[in-house]
């Protein structure tokens with residue numbers, strides 16, 4: 001089937017002719033195909049009248065030909081050569097267009113269509129280019145978090161199965177990340193699958209974060225060649241948790257600082273503004289240089305006035321990062337002397353004192369039988385009307401719930417005093433004798449009559465309280 005040795009010089013001449021005629025200007029005729037598609041190569045020669053057969057071959061890197069398809073013009077038959085690479089993938093149509101299904105990277109070759117007549121061989125070469133769009137780039141092996149002032153691996157940007165190979169670019173907030181020593185370190189790697197000859201590109205990014213990277217989106221892109229030129233595919237965004245150290249510690253007190261009183265439970269809460277926030281602190285109680293290690297809260301129960309003082313908390317590993325607060329435990333003591341139930345004789349003297357001791361100014365209020373007194377009571381000589389229920393009460397206005405009261409129940413006793421008055425009725429028939437008895441407890445009154453006559457007895461009790 002080879003053309004005869006004779007016209008070999010003519011063959012070269014033909015090639016030159018066809019090169020000059022069919023490809024004016026630059027380069028070879030090229031067919032671009034997508035990976036996996038069918039490559040369609042028209043023969044690009046006018047079919048001569050006396051055509052015997054058409055043939056397709058490709059050229060090996062060393063230039064030697066490999067014949068793959070044959071179509072006889074006279075017998076209208078097609079034959080494919082036994083080339084394993086092209087088994088069941090070829091189709092040579094009547095107009096000598098060759099189709100290769102399922103395009104592979106290894107199909108990137110120079111193919112030649114040959115039309116052979118009795119005395120001539122016409123050839124037309126075609127270059128096949130295959131393109132494979134890579135997978136959408138993905139950021140993988142992502143760091144669970146980044147740390148300020150530390151160069152850490154952020155992740156790998158990977159884009160698979162590209163042909164030809166492409167470039168990977170990283171972006172922070174949409175801006176290209178350029179390599180910068182110690183801050184942005186990029187390591188690019190490409191690998192070719194030996195079977196498919198497709199490239200997988202990986203770019204590792206090591207990055208030194210700052211607090212400005214909080215909520216910043218990182219992306220990457222792959223730039224690759226398609227049949228019509230360079231194209232780009234973008235990855236999804238990745239946002240990283242940025243760890244940074246505490247720069248300030250604060251201490252909070254519950255209940256609110258000016259409302260702490262004896263008996264309260266005080267909860268100190270310590271906060272650090274780092275990320276993640278510190279979980280443990282040292283708490284310093286007044287006058288104690290050694291800190292107590294605790295979670296971020298520390299509770300003092302049932303505090304007394306001696307708990308007044310400066311409270312501090314610091315980081316465990318950096319004790320200079322410290323916060324302090326002054327706490328006053330308010331108190332209010334009231335002592336009433338005498339108190340409780342006191343029984344006195346009329347005319348007795350009774351000094352009464354109600355003294356207070358408090359963390360703030362407090363005023364005393366006196367009540368007698370629920371009526372407010374203008375001044376504190378003091379008795380140089382007791383009267384019956386001095387008896388009653390006295391209450392001495394005080395409160396710290398600033399501190400809710402801090403109030404005290406004590407009471408004194410005063411009983412004034414006295415021997416009965418008798419006063420008699422007589423009245424004679426104008427008619428002269430009867431006399432009224434009034435016996436006026438004053439005393440406490442209530443005296444019992446008894447009449448004794450000597451002689452005869454009838455008596456109408458009437459008794460009335462007067463409770464003297466006021467004049």
Ligand SMILES: *[C@@H]1O[C@H](CO)[C@@H](O)[C@H](O)[C@H]1NC(C)=O
Pocket residue numbers: 042093094095096097
């Ligand atoms: C050759 O034939 C195929 C189908 O047989 C057709 O699709 C194609 O357009 C033809 N090409 C030319 C250049 O005539």
Ligand SMILES: *[C@@H]1O[C@H](CO)[C@@H](O)[C@H](O)[C@H]1NC(C)=O
Pocket residue numbers: 165166167223224225230
């Ligand atoms: C890759 O990057 C280089 C240099 O930046 C550039 O010249 C080249 O065209 C790029 N290749 C692709 C496939 O984008």
Ligand SMILES: *[C@@H]1O[C@H](CO)[C@@H](O)[C@H](O)[C@H]1NC(C)=O
Pocket residue numbers: 263264265301302
């Ligand atoms: C203080 O805390 C204790 C439990 O630790 C609780 O029994 C008590 O009621 C609390 N006192 C106040 C005033 O909340």
Ligand SMILES: *[C@@H]1O[C@H](CO)[C@@H](O)[C@H](O)[C@H]1NC(C)=O
Pocket residue numbers: 304306307
């Ligand atoms: C405070 O006083 C109470 C008694 O009122 C005592 O039990 C406690 O130990 C004292 N606390 C301090 C820190 O001195």
Ligand SMILES: *[C@@H]1O[C@H](CO)[C@@H](O)[C@H](O)[C@H]1NC(C)=O
Pocket residue numbers: 361
């Ligand atoms: C508390 O008492 C002092 C002196 O006794 C007085 O100067 C001060 O004004 C008082 N404060 C209040 C809030 O009443």
